[in-house]
Structures are given as C-alpha cells and as structure tokens.
Amino acid sequence: MTKDEVENGRDDMLIDGPEQANAVPDGFNANYLRIYYGKLFPHADIFKWMSYGNDGKHPACDKSYIGRREFSFTLENDIYIRFQSFNSASELENSIKEKCPFKIDIGPVYSVDPAKRHAYAQSGDNVFTPVERELVFDIDITDYDDVRYCCTGADVCLECWPLMTIAIKVIDTALRDDFGFNHILWVYSGRRGVHCWVCDGKARRLTNEQRAAIADYFRVYQGNENSNKKISLPGHVLHPFLARSYTEVLKGFFEAKLLSNQNLLSSEERYEKILEMIPDAVAAELRGRWQEKKRSSMLKNDINVVRWEQLKHALQSGKQRHKDYEDVLKRLSFLSRTLGLIWRFRST
C-alpha cells in the first residue's frame, strides 16, 4: 500500500488491481536477481558467518581462514566456476554483484587459499586439501514419495509437509541431545526440501568416516521397492534414539495427522502396504474385515482412524510388545527416508 492509501484509510484493499503501474511478472528474472544482490542479499552477514570469528581483532584469529574457504558460482548459461575465495566482505560483495550468480555454493575450507592451489599441488605432498566443512544434511520430500499420496515430485502441500517436520524434529533433537551440537541452521531449500547446516567447530572438523557414521546412526531403512520388509529393527527393545523419536515425535504425528491426511488405510492398495508389515495371521483377519465393509456405516469417524484402532487392538491381543514394535515399524518407515541424508564434503 502506498503512503497515500494508508493515509486515506482505504477499507477495501486492492492489492493486485489492474491500475497498478509496475506489474510484477511471474518467474525468475535476472534483473530482479541483480536488484536482490544489490539491496537484499546479506553479504556482510554471510561473510561474518563464514569467518567463524576469525575476522576479529583478538590474538587467536586466523587471518588466513576466510580466504581459504571456497565458494562456487553458477552463472547464467550454466557456467560453473569453482575455487572462488575472498579476503574481505567487500570482495565477496563486489564479486557477487558483478557476476550475479544464479546459484552460490559454499565449499570447504582448504589448507591453503584455493586461488593458490596449483602452486601447492606441484609440491607432490598433497598439501592442497580440505580441512573443514560444515556437516550438511539434505532432505527431499521426494524421498517420501512411496508414503505420500497427495503430491508427487517437486510438489509439496500442507498434507505432506508434516513428513518433513517429523524428519526435522527427529534429526534436530538427535544432533543436539545425542551428538552435542549447538549451532544448527535449518533452511528451506527453495523447492522441495530442507537443508540442515551444523556449524559447530567439532562438526566442521569431522572426517568422512565420522560423517558417514552419523548418517548411519539415523538409518533405519535399507533397500528399495524390490525388498519387502525394508526396515531392520532387531530385538524388541529399541535403541534410546529410536525410542525417543517414536515417543516424542512419530507417534503423535502419525496418529494425529498422517493417518488421515494421507488416507493410509482407506483403500486396499494403501492398507496392504501396512498389512505387509505385521504378522500374517493378524493381517489376514483385518484384511477380511476391511474387504467386506467397503463403505463403513460409521462415516462420522475417519475410516483411517477406525481401522488403525482395529489394527492396534488386533495386535494387542497378541503380545503387548508386538504392538509397540510394529507401530514403530510403520512410523519409522516414514522416518527412514531421511536416509537420503546427503552430507556434503566436497573434496578436491
């Protein structure tokens, strides 16, 4: 609203009215990118973040640190330039404004300034090597495509986004409580997922092996469409991480939202996927019941919730422990896809 409009106290808000002089076209526009870099992009903040305190004046500063960080730009026409490095915020700002990259990637901190890498490679001692890199997780909603029915591909909606919320909560809690990390940034990736940046010093200095270990710690799900029981949870007692994830996050979301949002038990095709995971005898009994009642007379209650209660009851009449175990299987089948965890540690 313009100043005039505010002062006139208009009651009806015409926001995108036809008489608006500068109409904003849809879609990406390189000019807007230029304006964005000129007026909105937080050059100084990014620089300060990447410096991790080494831009100060205290004695422990490593002046070479920020200059050893690689940035790479994807320019118009898909031109990709690597090993960009900057020694000051203004250098970074000027370079971005001048090149107007369509995409900026942040690489690792190397042992020497990437601009000087050729000099060191020739010494034969492999001195040009990455020494620090944030621990980054990349979660795509498409990793959950086999358990969401509302959207496919890069589409996301309010019904399936909770899958992402679950993943974020589970991973964030584990990173803080289990691994002891504190400086964690979650950010929407712009299309269909989220990125998680763990920036603690300890995280930045993790080796590849340690990063793989953290990813494996989260992993529950192995295999693909071809294998049947893809989740391996040996024993009836769960590791504290899994137990906590179930109790604090998964159970609630599943019963309150996903069950209904995704109509997980409403059709044969869908409920079969869940029946596959429970003992055959119980599954057979339930299948029989559900196949008969095509249309439940109890339409007041969501059919998914009703059937879920039936399922739980059926399992409960067996072993109590069985119930929990199987429940978790289902929950964790959603969680599991976080094991599209892709950490990024780009090496030379």
Add this chain to the structure above:
Amino acid sequence: MQVVRCHRISSSNDVVVSTLPLYRSAPPLEVRLEDFELFAVDRLRVLKGISDGLSRGKKPEEIAKLAMDLWKANMRYPQATEDVNKDNISHFVLRLVYCRTEELRKWFLSMETALFRYRFHSESSEAQRALMSEFNLPYKAVSNAEFESVKDKLVQVARSMGQTLLPADAIFYKVPFEEVSELVAGRRVFIHKGHAYVAMNQVVSIVVTQFRSHLSKALILTNRKWTSTIREQEKDRLTPIVEALCTSYLGPDYSQPKEFAEISIKDIDQIAKTSFPLCMRHLFEKVREDHHLKHGGRMQLGLFLKGVGLKVDDALAFWKAEFAQKVGAERFDKEYAYNIRHNYGREGKRTDYTPYSCQKVILSTPGVGDHHGCPYRHFSEENLRAALARMGVGSRIVEDVIDKARNRHYQLACTLTFEAVHGSSCDAGINHPNQYFIESQKILQSKNGSMAQ
C-alpha cells in the same frame, strides 16, 4: 578415558601387571647376537601363522586360537620375566626387518595388530584396564553417580543388540563419539551430548586402533633411521641378519634326506611325474628336452634332487647324460661337475646350499632363457592351465588354482594342485618343494602298501 563403574571393586594386594607390552620404546637391554636372530625368528613363526590363517580364510575364532597356541609354543620362557624381554626384543628386531618397504610395513602392521588384538582379548579385565590407561587417552574419570543416571539407557542399548543384561561388574567408558565411529554408526552405544558410553568389550576396538596408529607411525620413523644411519653402521653385524630375516624360511631344511634316501636314476622319470611339484617338474622336463639348464635352474633343481635323495654319483650321472648331448662330456666335466660335487660336499649351516623353500623359489627372478622360479607366479594363465592339465588336474580345480595364483597366493595354488593330484587334503599347506615330494610319496606308498596286501 573416563571410567564409569557400577561396582566398587575391593582393593586387593596383588599388583596387576600386564604382560602385554605396547612397544612404545625399545627396551634398554643387552641382547646376545644369536638371540637377536633367534627371538625374531620365533616371533616370525607366530606372525606367519596368523598370516597363513588369514589367507586361507579361516574363521576369526580359529585364527585367534591358532595365534595364542603359536605364541605359547614359540615365545615362552621358563621364567615369566624373560618372556617380556623376548617379546619386546623380537618385536623391535622385526621392526627393523619390516620397516624397509611399504609392502613389508603393511604386512607387519596387519599381523602385529591382529596379534595384539588376540592377546588383549585373552587378558583379564583388570589387566585390560591397566593397559588402557597406558594408552594415555586424555579423558578424566567421573563419579559413580553418573553411571546410575544413565544406567537404564545403557541397559536399553544392550537389549537392543540382543544382549540380556549388563554383566554384574560391567564397566563403561565415556569417550567423544568421534573416537568410536563404528559403534555410533551401528547404534551400538548410548550417546549423550557428544559422548559415547562404551562397554568394556567395545573398548577393545578403540585400543587396537590406537595401537595400530602408533605402530604405523613408528615404522615410518624406524625406516628413516634405518636408511640414514643403522644400515650402514651395522653392515658387518646386524644388517645381514636383518636383510635375510624377512625372506627366511622357518621349517625343516630338507638338506639331510632321511626316509626316501634311495632314489636312483632309473626311478627318476616316474617319480618326477607323480611326486614333483610343478616348479621342479617343469625344470626336469626342460632338462630332458633342452639338455641344458642355466645356473638358476641347475641350483633350484639340483638342490631339490639332493633333498629328494639322489646320491652325488647318480646326480653327476644324470646331469652328464643330459648336458653331454649339448656341450659334450669334456666340457661337462670341466665346467659343471665341480659345482654339483660342491653342492653335495658342503656341510654346515650355510643356507645357500640347502634345497630352496617355496619362499626362496617365489622370490627368485627368472630372466630370458630361465626356467626356475615359481610357475604359479611367472607362467601365463594359458601356460599354467596347460601345465596343470598335463598333471591331471580337473578343469574346475584348475580355475580355483588360477584364481589363487592371480591373487598372488602361489603356495595355496600349489597346495590345491597337490590336493587335486593326490586326491587328499594337505592342511599344513605347501611351503617347501621337498615337503611336497615327501607328502606325495607318503600317500603313494600307503596306497601301494594297501594294494600289496
């Protein structure tokens, strides 16, 4: 290493002394020159036993037992204190031997680490704890209260792995999770705020990793010292011993043939077909074919025949009969006969004149016109297939043999051949051509014996 205990252990008067040294520094001991070599050889038997077990694909428990048996057999002294000295000395001598190339270092590192792991496992828990503190891992001790606060989580982790309960005197250690990546990856530990609570049996893997990493660095340093000073300084004393040690063969030397002493020339063709290993069979065939062999071949086959029981006169007659066809009788007498008598006349412990072990044969480098060396190493696959077929080895086994040879397990290839040709297994594995011959003759004699009945 932070120690978290769940039981107060009553103090005892016994001082827990671990007999497992960490080889941090060379012991300031005086060693007799003969012990220098002998101790190393004994230890090498243990390491080679482990190596053999590994390349034969034995199960870990079997190898562990084998290692401990070999250790007891070779490294024990009547007095326990002497054990430790021999342990230390032999290790440091072998460091000199095995520091000199990348491949040697790799082998030694693997075997010593494996040996350390087996020995560590068999120590008492008190000794294990004492050892761990020797590793100087910079973690502080915590109170018992902490154990109580995480106990139920620890139980949960144990049960999630299928273990029933924590043993009564279970001990846990608190380490940064980065130190135990493997355990974290498999969710086999409880972690909290960046610390992993590691059970005693899991600790072994931490300790072994530290041992390995330390030894790896030490070997590099040893190599530098060896190359820069020691080798030259000791060239008249220790260096020849060190250089001979890694190729040394550790079994019987077959220089004094015992049981099958009576082999005459007329038997020799028959015996060559049935009981010679491929290396000697090939040389023998070539002598018959070309009426000549170059020096390397003469040594390898000649000494083998001596070990087999060919008397010196028969040997001379054999070689002359062949060589005379090429170079004439006079030249044979002048140039070749002396060396053959020399090989037989020589007594004493000089290893040069004992029949070659597989190791020695494998390490030799035949050139153009040579036929010695190990055929599993040097023959092309095609030639090897043909040679094995001539020996009567079935095509399926030929593939196994080829596979072993391709993977540089030459002695295993020869063992497989032996087993195929004789129709019985050879558990000990072939490591000497004369051993092949003796084992072969044993089997054939027993078959003949039973048939004669």
